[in-house]
Amino acid sequence: MHDLKALRADPAAFDAALARRHLPAVAESLVKEDEQRRAALAELQEAQGQRKGLAKEIGQAKRKGEDTTEIEARGAALRDQIATLEARANEIQKRIDDVLQRLPNQLDASVPDGKDENDNVVVHQRGEVPSFSFEAKQHFELGEALGLMDFASAGKIAGSRFVMLRGVLARLERALGQFMLDTHTGEFGYEEVTVPLLVNDAAMYGTDKLPKFAEDSFHTDDDRWLIPTGEVPLTASVMGDILSAESLPRRMTTLSTCFRSEAGSAGRDVRGMLRQHQFTKCELVSVVAPEESEAEHERMTRAAETVLERLGLPFRRVLLCAGDTGFGAAKTYDLEAWLPGQQAWREVSSCSNTKDFQARRMNARMRKEKTTVFVHTLNGSGLAVGRVMIALMEVYQQEDGSIIVPEALRPYMGGLEVIRPA
Template identity: 75%
Template sequence: MHDLRALRADPARFDAALARRGVSPVAEDLVRRDEERRAALQALQEQQAQRKILARDIGQGKRSGADTTELEQQAVALRDRIAALETTASAIDDEIVGILATLPNRLDDSVPDGRDEADNRIVHQRGSVPAFDFEPKQHFELGEGLGLMDFPTASKLSGARFTILRGGLARLERALGQFMLDVHTGEFGYSETIVPLLVNDAAMYGTDKLPKFAEDSFRTTDGRWLIPTAEVPLTASVAGEILDAGTLPLRMTALSACFRSEAGSAGRDVRGMLRQHQFSKVELVSVTLPEESEAEHERMTRCAETILERLEIPYRRMLLCAGDTGFGASRTYDLEGWLPGQKAWREISSCSNTRDFQARRMNARYRGENGPAFVHTLNGSGLAVGRTLIAVMENGQTAEGAIEIPAVLHPYMGGLTRLDPR
C-alpha cells in the first residue's frame, strides 16, 4: 500500500515511478478523491460540533421549561446530514483504498528499466557449468528411469501438474528441506516455524496476494486460502503489531507445502515438476527497521546463495528489471540454477525487499523515536525444494542415468551417496 501523504506531496513523481511498471497516471484522480474525502470529513466535524451545541441548548431549554420543538427538529435534520456525510466519507475512502490496493510497489532506483526477463541484469555467476561427455537428460527422464518419479499415478489422483516421488527421490527431497532448515536456523539465525497452510483474507491481503492474485491461489469452500508460500503466514504474523525496535530484525523460516493454481501458465513447463500446483519450499522472512532493510536484502540473498554453493549447483544472481519485478517488491534478486537437461538457467530462488508496502497493508509497526512507524518486510526462497531437487538430479547425473548425491546431503540420506536405476 502506498503512503497517500507522499502521493499528495508530489503527484508527478508518484506517477513517474509507477510509469516504469507500465501503470497509467492515477495521482490526479487519487488527489481529487482525497480532497473530496477530506472536505466531507471537515464538514462532518463541523456538523458534529453543531450537534453538541444543539444538544446543550435542548438540555438547557428542557430544564428551564422552554419549548424545544424547533431545536429538536433541527437536531433530527442535523443527524441525517451527519449520517449522509459519514456515508460519503466512508465511500470515498473505500474507493481510494480500492485503487491503492491495485497499484504495485514503487521500484528502487537501482532496478533497471525493461519489459520482461530478457532485460534482467546479471549481478554475478558462481560455479562451473558441468561438461558432460554424453547428452544430459532432463529431470523427468532421470526420475522415470530410476522408477522413482511417477506422473501417471499423480495425474490419476489429482490431474495435471502433480508428481509422486518414491524411495530414494522422496528421501532426497526430504533431505534437501532438512538441510536448508538446518543451515538457515543453525548458521544464519532464522527462527524455525511451522505455519498454518490455510489463511484468511486479511493475511492474503496484507501480503499483497489479494485482490490482484486471487486467481493464482486456491480457495476453500469456507472462504480460506491455501497458502501460495509460507511468506503469507510468516509475514502476516506481525499484522497489527507495534514491535519494540530492539527486537528487530525478526528472522523467520518455514518449510511448508505451497499451492498455486498456475492460472497464467497454460502450456508452460507441462512436462516434469518445474511448475506444480503443489510443491515444497523453505521460506525466509525478515521484519526490519527501515534503515536496515537494504542490508538485510543482501544478507538474505547470500543465505540462499550459500545453499546452492554447498550443493555445488552452478547459479547466477539476477537483478530483475522493472517489467519483471513482482507486484509487492521494491527490488528483487532471482537466483537461477543451471539445468543441464534443459541447457538453461531457471529460477530457483527469489528474494525481495517490499520496504513498507506490505506493512502499510497490514498495519505492522515498531516504536520509533517519534512514535510508531512502519516496519520493512522482506521475503525469499531459501530454496524452492522441488526445483533444487531438479538441479541436483540434472547436475549430478551419470551416463547410466544414476544420480550422484551432493556430499553435504550424505548425513541426511542414511548412507546413500548415489541413486541408481532399478
C-alpha cells in the first residue's frame, strides 16, 4: 500500500516510479479524487458543527417553552446532509483505495531498468557447471526410471501438476527440508515456526496476495485461503502489532506445504516437478527496523546461498530488473540453480525486500523514540525443496541412472551414499 501523503507531496515522482514498471501515470487523477474527498470531509465537519449548535438551540428553546418545530426541521435536513457527505467521502475513499491497492511497490534505486527476465543482471555465479560423458537426463526421467517418482498415481487422484514421491526420493525430499531448517535455525538465527496452512483475507491482503493474485491461490468454501507460500502466515503474524525496537530484528522460518493454482501457466513446464499445485518450501521472513532492511536483504540471500553451497550445487545470484520484479517487492535477488537435463538456469529461491509496503497494508509498526513507524518486511525461499531436489538429481546423476547423495545430506539419509532403482 502506498502513502497518500507522499503521493500528494510529489506526484511526479510517484508517476516516475510507476513508469519504471512500465505502468501508466495515476497521480494526477488520485490527487483530484483526494481533493474531492477532503472537500467532502471539510463540509462534513462544518455540518456536524452546525448540528451541535442546533442541538443547543433546541435545548434552550425547550427550557423556555418555545416551539422547536422549525429548529428540528433544520436539524433533520442537516442529518440528511451529513449522511450524504459521509457516503460521498467513503465512496471517494473506496475509489482511491481500489487504485492504490492494485499498484505495485516502488522500486529501490539500485534496481536496474529493464522490461523482462532478459534484462536481469547476474551478480555472481558459484560452483562449476558439470559436464557429462553421457547425455544428461531430466529429473522426471531419472525419477521414473528409479521407480520412485509417480505422476500417474498422483494424476489419478488429484489431476495434473501433482506427484507422489516414493521410498528413497520421499526421504530425500524430507532430508532436504530438515537440512535447510537446521542450517537457518542453527547458523543464521531464524526461529522455527509451524504455521497454519489456511489463512483469512486479512493475512492475504496484508502480504499483497489480494486482490491482485486471487486467481493464483486456492480459496475454500468457508472464505479462507490455502497458503501460496509460508511468507503469508509468518509475515502476517505481526499484523496490527506495535513492536518494540528491542524485539527486532525478528527472523522466522518455516517448512510448509504450499499451494498455487498456476493460473496462466498452461503449457509451461508440464512435465515433471518444476511447476506444481502443491509443493514444499522452506521460507525465511524478517521483520526489521527501516534502516536495517538493506543489510538484512543481503544477509537473507546469503543464508539461502549457503544451503546451495553446502549441497555442492552450481548456482548464480540474479538481480531482477524493474520489469521482472514482483508486485510487492522493492528489490529482489533470485537464486538460480543449473539443471543439466534442461541445460538451463532455473529459479530455486527468490529473496525480496518489500520495505514498508506490506507493513502499511498490515498496519505493522515499531516504537521509535516518541512515535511509531512502519517496520520493513523481507521474505525469501530458503529454499524451494522440490526445485532443489530437481537440481540435485540432475547434477549428481550417474550414467546408470543412479544419483549420488551429497555428503551434507547423508546424515539425514541414514548414511546412504547412492540412490539406486527401487
